[in-house]
Amino acid sequence: MLVPGLAALGIAACSMPAAAGDTSAGQKLAASGADGVVACATCHGAQGQGMAAAGFPYLAGQGAAYLAEQLHHFASGSRGNAVMAPIAKALSDQQIADVTAYYAQLPAAFDTKTLAGHADPYPTKDAGAWLANRGDWDNDIPACVQCHGPGGVGVGTQFPALAGQSANYLKAQLSAWKEGKRDPGPLDLMGDIAKRMSDAQITAVADYFAGLPDAVQGQATATQGGAK
Ligand code: HEC
Ligand code: HEC
Incomplete structure (x- = not known):
């Protein structure tokens, strides 16, 4: 039996993420971009290792939930960044799920x-x-x-x-x-x-x-x- 409050939470949690990310679609997006979206690799590196000299963070091995959340924040403006805002806005929920699933399973730079x-x-x-x-x-x-x-x-x-x-x-x-x-x-x-x-x-x-x-x-x- 579900307590009503918990049921509500469950619904809220389920409505958040799109379908599970498709890592091969995510890889394609990361490497080649899409309509109106620059390839992520341009700034975040071919292996998602980032570009420290330019202040572009690494994404490899970071949690998918964390990365997806950040993209939604860039898109809404609640995390302000002039570079990432237009990119995040151009991504569909499915693309966000795909590309974050892809980066999450790359080997982390440091363990x-x-x-x-x-x-x-x-x-x-x-x-x-x-x-x-x-x-x-x-x-x-x-x-x-x-x-x-x-x-x-x-x-x-x-x-x-x-x-x-x-x-x-x-x-x-x-x-x-x-x-x-x-x-x-x-x-x-x-x-x-x-x-x-x-x-x-x-x-x-x-x-x-x-x-x-x-x-x-x-x-x-x-x-x-x-x-x-
Ligand atoms: C033109 C360069 C550029 C491109 C292209 C780019 N990014 Fe970024 N990205 C940045 C910068 C700069 C930041 C740091 C923003 C800040 O300081 O808040 C960032 C931050 C992020 C973060 C937050 C990381 C964290 O640790 O919180 C995510 C997630 C991200 N980018 C995903 C992507 C994805 C996915 C793509 C491709 C669809 C992409 N980026 C393409 C420059 C870029
Ligand atoms: C009680 C738990 C907690 C502690 C203690 C904590 N953090 Fe965090 N930190 C978080 C969480 C949760 C996030 C992710 C925030 C988000 O989702 O935007 C985070 C994110 C960050 C980020 C952003 C990383 C990125 O990729 O953009 C930085 C930088 C950071 N923390 C630095 C620190 C530093 C420095 C300290 C110690 C002084 C610290 N944190 C202590 C919970 C914590």
């Missing part, structure tokens, strides 16, 4: 195995490392890894990975929440957290997550040079 061994979670008195792994309880900021996973590799389909994402991109997202320019997301978790962070903390923690895979893979990712 806990790659990051293991790197893990001295509290290396120095580095402010970014401290905040990421311990939080700042004086200001009610929980440790980022509590939700984003050890090393910031992401958890489930709703908590995106941060490790190796460009520092400029991460900073821009935290600032957007502070300024109310990005949809608050589930339970306003990030809106709340970002508002409690100082600009110095934002810079430190963005640099920390951007730099994580460098130490592990010697990969030239983050471009801290032009960071604002």
Whole structure:
């Protein structure tokens, strides 16, 4: 027997996603685009690895639900971005389901195995490392890894990975929440957290997550040079 409230929730949940994503249709869209839609690969890379130097985030291995949600937010304007808005608006619900299913099953750039061994979670008195792994309880900021996973590799389909994402991109997202320019997301978790962070903390923690895979893979990712 369903409690009426739960039944209503069930209906709401079912009406959200279109049919399950078709990964091969998604791959085609990502690689070649469609009518009025530039190929995602142009900016997000052939393997969905992003382009850190330009601040284009990686999508590979992020949860499909998270990515789809972001595309709906870009389309509605509740997550403001001049580049992604027209692209997201041009996509049908089915195309969003397809392309996010495709990116979700690509191998993630970083996983806990790659990051293991790197893990001295509290290396120095580095402010970014401290905040990421311990939080700042004086200001009610929980440790980022509590939700984003050890090393910031992401958890489930709703908590995106941060490790190796460009520092400029991460900073821009935290600032957007502070300024109310990005949809608050589930339970306003990030809106709340970002508002409690100082600009110095934002810079430190963005640099920390951007730099994580460098130490592990010697990969030239983050471009801290032009960071604002
Ligand atoms: C011209 C470059 C460009 C193209 C083409 C492009 N994107 Fe983006 N995308 C961006 C930028 C820039 C951002 C970061 C926006 C921000 O800062 O909020 C982004 C962000 C995203 C995000 C949010 C990622 C996150 O971690 O929250 C998703 C999802 C996304 N793009 C999907 C797509 C898909 C799917 C396509 C193809 C249909 C596509 N993009 C094509 C530039 C592009
Ligand atoms: C209580 C859980 C929670 C904690 C703690 C948390 N986050 Fe998040 N974070 C989330 C959720 C949920 C999202 C997805 C938001 C959405 O759907 O728009 C997110 C998204 C993000 C994003 C956007 C990623 C992208 O690809 O665009 C950044 C950046 C981020 N968090 C940084 C941080 C930092 C830095 C900390 C630590 C100071 C932190 N988070 C702590 C839950 C959390």
